[in-house]
Amino acid sequence: EQQVQQSPASLVLQEAENAELQCSFSIFTNQVQWFYQRPGGRLVSLLYNPSGTKQSGRLTSTTVIKERRSSLHISSSQITDSGTYLCAMERDYNQGKLIFGQGTKLSIKP
Amino acid sequence: GPKVLQIPSHQIIDMGQMVTLNCDPVSNHLYFYWYKQILGQQMEFLVNFYNGKVMEKSKLFKDQFSVERPDGSYFTLKIQPTALEDSAVYFCASSYGTGGGEQYFGPGTRLTVL
Numbered sequence: 706e707q708q709v710q711q712s713p714a715s716l717v718l719q720e721a722e723n724a725e726l727q728c729s730f731s732i733f734t735n736q737v738q739w740f741y742q743r744p745g746g747r748l749v750s751l752l753y754n755p756s757g758t759k760q761s762g763r764l765t766s767t768t769v770i771k772e773r774r775s776s777l778h779i780s781s782s783q784i785t786d787s788g789t790y791l792c793a794m795e796r797d798y799n800q801g802k803l804i805f806g807q808g809t810k811l812s813i814k815p
Numbered sequence: 816g817p818k819v820l821q822i823p824s825h826q827i828i829d830m831g832q833m834v835t836l837n838c839d840p841v842s843n844h845l846y847f848y849w850y851k852q853i854l855g856q857q858m859e860f861l862v863n864f865y866n867g868k869v870m871e872k873s874k875l876f877k878d879q880f881s882v883e884r885p886d887g888s889y890f891t892l893k894i895q896p897t898a899l900e901d902s903a904v905y906f907c908a909s910s911y912g913t914g915g916g917e918q919y920f921g922p923g924t925r926l927t928v929l
Binding site for chain 1: 816846848850852857858859860863870871873904906908910916917918919920922923925
């Protein structure tokens with residue numbers, strides 16, 4: 706069973722368009738993190754958002770715990786935003802074990 | 816922000832040899848983790864570690880794997896002996912707490928077993 710589902714699996718946008726990435730969980734969680742994985746594999750932490758709305762620059766994440774979902778909004782996308790976005794959750798009352806989704810591959814075209 | 820370092824960045828070894836992957840976690844963090852990502856596949860939890868002990872390990876954490884952090888030095892993942900299926904990128908992470916604590920990840924060590 707896939708405990709963390711991300712959608713869409715891939716997304717192609719024109720530069721300057723907005724991107725909306727979704728993450729849903731099969732169980733309740735008390736921790737949600739969004740990551741960006743560069744084509745070379747390096748992982749960059751974007752937002753730690755266990756609940757509510759959190760913003761960092763052009764990124765906004767909204768987590769609704771009761772509905773077991775989280776979203777990541779990227780405004781005014783840039784070509785350098787291209788890559789894979791991963792959502793991860795910590796199982797409630799677990800000891801820090803993060804469970805990752807399969808990712809959304811984002812491609813931004815000029 | 817806080818940084819986690821990993822040494823080496825790449826390691827190529829022959830099957831059956833031993834390998835040690837090193838992680839320098841954020842200085843005041845208390846919880847440490849290893850994750851494994853096979854090329855093109857999902858990131859998966861291996862093990863977490865606190866107060867000198869393994870707290871939880873996944874099915875991927877085979878008997879050939881071990882972790883330790885002697886005297887507050889590097890947090891290490893040792894594989895002995897290695898197998899072909901151990902080829903992957905191994906990411907180390909650390910956090911101050913659990914149950915909602917943000918995890919900080921290192922850049923990964925790419926392990927190739929020939």
